[in-house]
Amino acid sequence: MIWSGPAEFFAMGGYAFYVWGSFSVFALAILAETIFVIRRRNQVLHQLRQEHKNKPNP
Amino acid sequence: MLSLINWFRYASPQTFYPLAGRMIPWFAGAAAGFAAAGLYIGFFVAPTDAQQGQVYRVIFIHVAASWLSMFIYLVMAGWAAIGLSLNTRLSFMMARALAPTGAMFAFLSLWTGALWGKPTWGAWWVWDARLTSELILLFLFLGVMALQAAIDDPRRGDRAGALLAIVGAINVPIIYFSVIWWNTLHQGASVSIARAPSMAKTMLAGMLLMSLACWMYSIAMSLARARCIMLEREKHTAWVADLAGSER
Numbered sequence: 001m002i003w004s005g006p007a008e009f010f011a012m013g014g015y016a017f018y019v020w021g022s023f024s025v026f027a028l029a030i031l032a033e034t035i036f037v038i039r040r041r042n043q044v045l046h047q048l049r050q051e052h053k054n055k056p057n058p
Numbered sequence: 059m060l061s062l063i064n065w066f067r068y069a070s071p072q073t074f075y076p077l078a079g080r081m082i083p084w085f086a087g088a089a090a091g092f093a094a095a096g097l098y099i100g101f102f103v104a105p106t107d108a109q110q111g112q113v114y115r116v117i118f119i120h121v122a123a124s125w126l127s128m129f130i131y132l133v134m135a136g137w138a139a140i141g142l143s144l145n146t147r148l149s150f151m152m153a154r155a156l157a158p159t160g161a162m163f164a165f166l167s168l169w170t171g172a173l174w175g176k177p178t179w180g181a182w183w184v185w186d187a188r189l190t191s192e193l194i195l196l197f198l199f200l201g202v203m204a205l206q207a208a209i210d211d212p213r214r215g216d217r218a219g220a221l222l223a224i225v226g227a228i229n230v231p232i233i234y235f236s237v238i239w240w241n242t243l244h245q246g247a248s249v250s251i252a253r254a255p256s257m258a259k260t261m262l263a264g265m266l267l268m269s270l271a272c273w274m275y276s277i278a279m280s281l282a283r284a285r286c287i288m289l290e291r292e293k294h295t296a297w298v299a300d301l302a303g304s305e306r
Contacts, residue, residue, distance in 0.1 A: 002106060009101075013112035018177050022116045022170040026123070029162050030275065037282045044289045048302035051293070 069148050071288040072297040078281040085281070089274035096267030104260040116174040117261070121248065122269040123166040126276055127195055128230050130160035134202070135227040138220030148284075150216035151291065153223060154206055155284035159276050161199035167192055179243060187236040188244035191229060198226040212291060 003009040012019040100118040107114035134156040141149035171189065172182040183189065202219045209215035237246045248257055248265075292298045 002102065012115070013106070015111060015113035015177055018113050018173045019115050022119060022173045025169055026119045026166055029166055033159065033162055033279060037279060037286065040286045041282070041289075044286055045302075048289065048293065048298065052299065052302040 069146050071148055071151065071292055072295075074148055075285055075288050075297075075301075078285050082278050082281050085274045085278035089271050089278060092267050092271035092274060096264050096271055099260055099267060100264035104264050105258060107261075110178055113174065113177050114261075116170050117248075118264050118268045120167065120170040120174060121265050122272040123163045123170060124192065125269055126272045127160055127163035127167050127192070127199075128233055129273075130156050130163060130276055131195060131199065131223075131230055132227060134160060135223045138223040141216065142220050142224070147291075150213075150220065151284050151287045152280065153220060154216070154287055155280040156276075157199055157203045157206070157219075157223075158283070159279050161196060161203065163272070163276075164192065164196035164199055168196065184243050186243045187240040188233065188242050191233040191236050194229055195233060198222070198229060202226070 010016060010020075096118060100115060104115070106112060134153050137149045137153040137156070140146065141153060168189070171192075175184070176182050202223050205222055206215045206219035209218055236242060237244055289298055289301075
């Protein structure tokens with residue numbers, strides 16, 4: 001095992017700011033993109049449902 | 059001939075839409091699996107670097123983001139070229155769907171690079187050939203997206219964006235070979251086909267697993283975005299109307 005405990009793990013040998021600054025922004029970007037795409041999908045589906053509802057039934 | 063017909067069958071949004079929908083969970087699942095394995099190896103198996111200490115662990119996402127930004131650009135330019143030559147709707151939709159994910163990876167490559175550069179080089183940023191050409195890649199992604207969005211007629215926007223994407227593809231080999239062609243502060247390639255990797259096997263494994271995770275993620279994300287684009291673009295067609303009636 002490389003780490004003797006969680007404190008040492010999170011300290012990253014004194015480079016915590018750089019290592020966690022990289023990984024956290026990376027994770028945030030992926031999370032944000034996923035949320036954007038899900039919202040875009042919900043928006044277009046909502047819009048389609050509205051149009052479908054307003055159309056008179058044949 | 060038969061296979062050609064089948065291939066073209068999936069080139070229509072109507073048939074590709076449900077196929078993409080079935081593929082997304084598999085790619086997303088593969089991305090999560092590779093990421094879990096890659097992060098475990100990257101943080102708990104790969105040893106401390108003798109020269110850089112723990113900060114080198116940025117490599118596991120930095121290399122993945124950089125590779126994917128270049129690869130996505132080439133795939134996007136490829137779809138753009140197919141779209142321009144065959145005039146297929148789906149190709150342009152894929153080109154549009156890839157651009158934001160590519161821009162995100164180009165940004166992440168620069169961001170993680172800056173956070174790695176500060177403690178190892180003493181500078182967040184230098185106007186080195188590798189860094190500068192990667193910055194240009196980010197601007198190209200943003201330029202393609204802006205151009206596509208700026209033209210009201212979507213088909214014309216597609217063609218304008220496609221042209222810029224194809225011309226800009228020249229930048230990808232420049233990024234890739236920049237560390238060989240010029241004297242750069244950025245280190246040379248860590249992995250190359252011609253010789254054995256210059257790093258510990260576990261470090262390499264972590265890097266490759268994270269790259270695979272990003273690759274699978276990009277496929278899932280671009281398919282999901284392409285599905286949105288298909289619905290937005292083909293709103294007034296019969297197949298989307300049928301779908302709107304059935305889909306929750």
